[in-house]
Amino acid sequence: MQLEEAPDALLAARAADGDERAFAVLVRRHASYLRGFAIRYMGSSLDADDVVQEAFVTAWRRIGDLRDPSQVRSWLATAVARRATDVMRTRARRRTDAIEDREVTDRRDGPETVVERQAATQALGRIVDALPADQRDAWMLRELAGMSYEDIAERTDSTPAAVRGRLARARQTVLASMEEWR
Amino acid sequence: MHDDGIEPDDAETVGGSGHTLEQLSAYVDRDRMPRIAAIEEDAEARALVESMERLGGLARTMADEDAAAAGPGDDQWLDQLLGIIRSEVRAGRDLPIEDTDELTSTTITEGALREVARTAGDSVDDVLVGRVHLAEHDGVLDVRVTVAVRFGAPVVPIAEDVRTEVHRALVSHSPLTIGTVDVVVDDVFPGSAP
Numbered sequence: 015m016q017l018e019e020a021p022d023a024l025l026a027a028r029a030a031d032g033d034e035r036a037f038a039v040l041v042r043r044h045a046s047y048l049r050g051f052a053i054r055y056m057g058s059s060l061d062a063d064d065v066v067q068e069a070f071v072t073a074w075r076r077i078g079d080l081r082d083p084s085q086v087r088s089w090l091a092t093a094v095a096r097r098a099t100d101v102m103r104t105r106a107r108r109r110t111d112a113i114e115d116r117e118v119t120d121r122r123d124g125p126e127t128v129v130e131r132q133a134a135t136q137a138l139g140r141i142v143d144a145l146p147a148d149q150r151d152a153w154m155l156r157e158l159a160g161m162s163y164e165d166i167a168e169r170t171d172s173t174p175a176a177v178r179g180r181l182a183r184a185r186q187t188v189l190a191s192m193e194e195w196r
Numbered sequence: 197m198h199d200d201g202i203e204p205d206d207a208e209t210v211g212g213s214g215h216t217l218e219q220l221s222a223y224v225d226r227d228r229m230p231r232i233a234a235i236e237e238d239a240e241a242r243a244l245v246e247s248m249e250r251l252g253g254l255a256r257t258m259a260d261e262d263a264a265a266a267g268p269g270d271d272q273w274l275d276q277l278l279g280i281i282r283s284e285v286r287a288g289r290d291l292p293i294e295d296t297d298e299l300t301s302t303t304i305t306e307g308a309l310r311e312v313a314r315t316a317g318d319s320v321d322d323v324l325v326g327r328v329h330l331a332e333h334d335g336v337l338d339v340r341v342t343v344a345v346r347f348g349a350p351v352v353p354i355a356e357d358v359r360t361e362v363h364r365a366l367v368s369h370s371p372l373t374i375g376t377v378d379v380v381v382d383d384v385f386p387g388s389a390p
Contacts, residue, residue, distance in 0.1 A: 050262030
C-alpha cells in the first residue's frame with residue numbers, strides 16, 4: 015500500500031501522531047490548490063509562497079486540533095486565509111493581474127469548452143474583484159476556501175449574521191452581472 | 197450557520213416563497229438541508245437557489261483553474277517546507293529501556309514506537325494504519341491502532357494480520373511488556389488491488 019493512495023482523513027490522523035511522511039503527502043496533494051487560492055485571495059503572487067508555507071508549518075504544529083480529519087483541505091485553506099489576512103493587514107494591498115494573464119493548460123476538455131469556461135471564470139474573477147472589499151473577502155473565503163460563516167466572521171472581525179448578508183449581496187451582484195448564469 | 201437571522205421588516209421576499217434573498221443564500225450554503233417546502237415549491241425562489249448553486253460550481257472551476265495555474269510550488273520551496281516539518285518532529289515522551297550498566301541510560305520515544313507500529317501494520321497488504329494509541333500502566337503497554345482497509349478486501353483476516361505484525365514488531369522494540377493490541381477498522385478507501 016502506498017501512502018499516496020491514502021484518503022485525507024487517514025493522512026491527517028497519522029500526521030497528528032507525528033508521521034511527517036503522511037503530512038508530506040498532504041502537502042504535495044494540496045499545495046496547488048492552496049497556492050492558487052492564496053494568489054487569488056491576495057491579488058498577488060508575491061507573498062503566496064510564504065503564506066502557504068507558513069500555513070503548512072502552523073498546520074503541522076496544530077494538526078492534533080483538527081476535529082474532523084476528512085475536512086483537512088478546508089482546514090488548510092482556513093490556515094492559509096488566516097496568514098493571508100494577517101499579511102494583508104500589515105501592507106497596502108498590491109494588486110496584480112497575475113492570474114488572469116496566465117494560460118491554463120487543462121486539456122481534459124476540447125479547446126472550445128476550455129475557452130468558454132475560462133471566459134466565464136475570468137468574468138467571474140473580474141466581477142468579484144470589483145465587489146466592495148468586505149463582500150469580496152466573504153465570497154472568496156466561502157466559495158473558494160469553503161469556510162463556515164463563523165470562521166469567516168472570525169477572520170474578518172465580523173459576525174456570522176453580517177457575513178451572511180455580505181455573501182447574499184455578493185451573489186446577487188455577481189448573478190446580475192452574469193446573465194447567462196441566472 | 198444561522199437561518200433565523202433578523203430580517204429588516206422591508207426586506208423583499210422572493211416570489212411567493214416568503215423567504216428573502218439572504219435566507220435563500222444561506223439555504224444554498226446548507227446544501228438545501230433541511231428541505232424547506234416553501235422555497236422548493238416556488239418556481240422563482242427555486243430558480244434563484246439553483247442559479248446560486250451554479251455560481252458555486254463556477255467558483256469551484258475557478259479554484260481548479262487557479263490551482264493548475266499556480267502549480268505545486270518549485271522543488272526548492274517544497275524541500276524547504278518539508279525540511280522545517282522534519283525539524284519539528286513531535287517525538288512524544290520517552291520510555292526508559294532497561295540498561296545494561298549504570299553509566300548509560302537508554303530511552304525510546306513514543307513517537308518511535310508509533311512509527312514501528314505503523315510500519316508493521318502497513319506491511320500487510322490492502323491496509324494502511326491511521327492512529328496509534330499507546331497506553332502504559334504498570335510497565336505494560338496496551339496498543340490500539342486504527343486502520344483503513346481497501347474496499348473489497350477481507351476485513352477480518354487483514355485485521356488479524358495487522359494485530360500479529362504490530363505485536364511482533366513492538367515486542368522486539370519496546371522496553372515495556374506488550375499487553376493488548378486492538379485493531380479498529382474505521383475507514384475503507386477505494387481502489388483496486390494491485
